[in-house]
Amino acid sequence: MIAPKNHDREAERLELLESYAILDTQLEEDYDNLVLLASEICGTPISVITLLDKDRQWFKAHHGLDVSETERKYSFCGHTIHEPSNLFVIEDARADERFHDNPIVVGDPNVIFYAGVTLKGASGLPLGTLCVIDHEPKQLTKSQLSALKILSDQVMNLLNLRKKKMELEKANKDLQLANRELDNFAAVAAHDLKSPLNNIITLSNCLKDVYAPKMDDEGKQIIGFIKSSSETLKKLIEGLLSYSKSGQYKMEDKTNIQLADLQQTINELFGGQKECSINVTSELTEIRANKVAVEQILINLIANAIKYNDKPKIKIDLLIKEENGFYEFAVKDNGPGIHKDNQEKIFKIFEVVSEKDRYGEKGTGIGLATVKKVVEGLGGSIHVTSQVGEGATFTFTIKSPIVLESSLT
Numbered sequence: 001m002i003a004p005k006n007h008d009r010e011a012e013r014l015e016l017l018e019s020y021a022i023l024d025t026q027l028e029e030d031y032d033n034l035v036l037l038a039s040e041i042c043g044t045p046i047s048v049i050t051l052l053d054k055d056r057q058w059f060k061a062h063h064g065l066d067v068s069e070t071e072r073k074y075s076f077c078g079h080t081i082h083e084p085s086n087l088f089v090i091e092d093a094r095a096d097e098r099f100h101d102n103p104i105v106v107g108d109p110n111v112i113f114y115a116g117v118t119l120k121g122a123s124g125l126p127l128g129t130l131c132v133i134d135h136e137p138k139q140l141t142k143s144q145l146s147a148l149k150i151l152s153d154q155v156m157n158l159l160n161l162r163k164k165k166m167e168l169e170k171a172n173k174d175l176q177l178a179n180r181e182l183d184n185f186a187a188v189a190a191h192d193l194k195s196p197l198n199n200i201i202t203l204s205n206c207l208k209d210v211y212a213p214k215m216d217d218e219g220k221q222i223i224g225f226i227k228s229s230s231e232t233l234k235k236l237i238e239g240l241l242s243y244s245k246s247g248q249y250k251m252e253d254k255t256n257i258q259l260a261d262l263q264q265t266i267n268e269l270f271g272g273q274k275e276c277s278i279n280v281t282s283e284l285t286e287i288r289a290n291k292v293a294v295e296q297i298l299i300n301l302i303a304n305a306i307k308y309n310d311k312p313k314i315k316i317d318l319l320i321k322e323e324n325g326f327y328e329f330a331v332k333d334n335g336p337g338i339h340k341d342n343q344e345k346i347f348k349i350f351e352v353v354s355e356k357d358r359y360g361e362k363g364t365g366i367g368l369a370t371v372k373k374v375v376e377g378l379g380g381s382i383h384v385t386s387q388v389g390e391g392a393t394f395t396f397t398i399k400s401p402i403v404l405e406s407s408l409t
Helices: 010-020 029-042 140-213 217-248 259-272 291-308 367-377 400-408
Strands: 047-052 054-065 069-071 087-090 113-120 126-134 256-259 275-282 286-289 315-325 326-333 381-386 391-399
Touching: 010 047, 010 054, 010 126, 010 286, 029 047, 029 054, 029 140, 047 113, 054 113, 054 381, 087 259, 126 140, 140 391, 259 275, 259 291, 291 315, 291 326, 291 367, 291 391, 291 400, 367 381, 367 391
Parallel strands: 275 315
Antiparallel strands: 047 054, 047 126, 054 069, 087 113, 113 126, 256 286, 315 326, 326 391, 381 391
């Protein structure tokens, strides 16, 4: 018997095999089907997907064998990976000096005929083989050998898909971790800035109230700049805190929301706006969703519809319906409208497209970014439709309980 040699790039080969995280995994139907098909096509009682580890050959799928691995030094597959054609055929192992006294030839599983195709990974490095085995001498036709090569390609497709899926899952996990760390940083930084900022605002008010009479106009103007800049920074910090917390809402945290109660809450919050009328229209009487999240979304959208409205009488319509497993909310206003070029930009954090709102203040560019983040966290989406001079309609969806619960079962 002649034991197979290690590959010329054995260390690289083993590292590549390890990257697939396939060794010692459970049997899988997709691989089992391929070895069964290989046996059917080649007319052999045994077929195996073999992966060559350091000292063993491990079987990801096996038909006609009861073992999951054997020692590499006895393997035919260890010879196969050295073949330039990537195909290795032994018609009668008893007549071949490399195998005639091999324990797996003279004993169980009595390998007399063997045909194997190399499974090639990146840079042509071999991971193992797809092979068929018989207990008696045999010859395969050209079409059978061709089919075996095609099946080996399918094995590699499965392995590469598995690896790509793992890489995507890891990248997604890393991205989620980075996002959480960024949110945590924003929350901590914003929180730590609030205290000294409040002190600045308090001191500027004190300067204005106590020392303003002793100052010239330029001094008063400087105090005014300090106060207005501090107030702007405070709004920005509060927006960042709100944005960092917006990812905490879960689709699973649902309560029954009576739409009559929702309208009352909205009226109480915005009732002081005498020039504004808000109407809620729906055929539904209640919805089941994350109450705090829904209220935050609507409060942001309605507040924006008021702040950036240029009409003496502000009119806002809120329409709610259920369709195709989603709740759909539409907040329509009679404001100045939003130019088409800005309709995607407004949902990006820190993007500000209006110089000043109804009250002469400039926005932070955080509110709608927060709304988008909350909506997407609830499994929905948001968009705006608008024509300049004809108002705007913000439409968002969230998953209804039927879709959510069926996806969890």
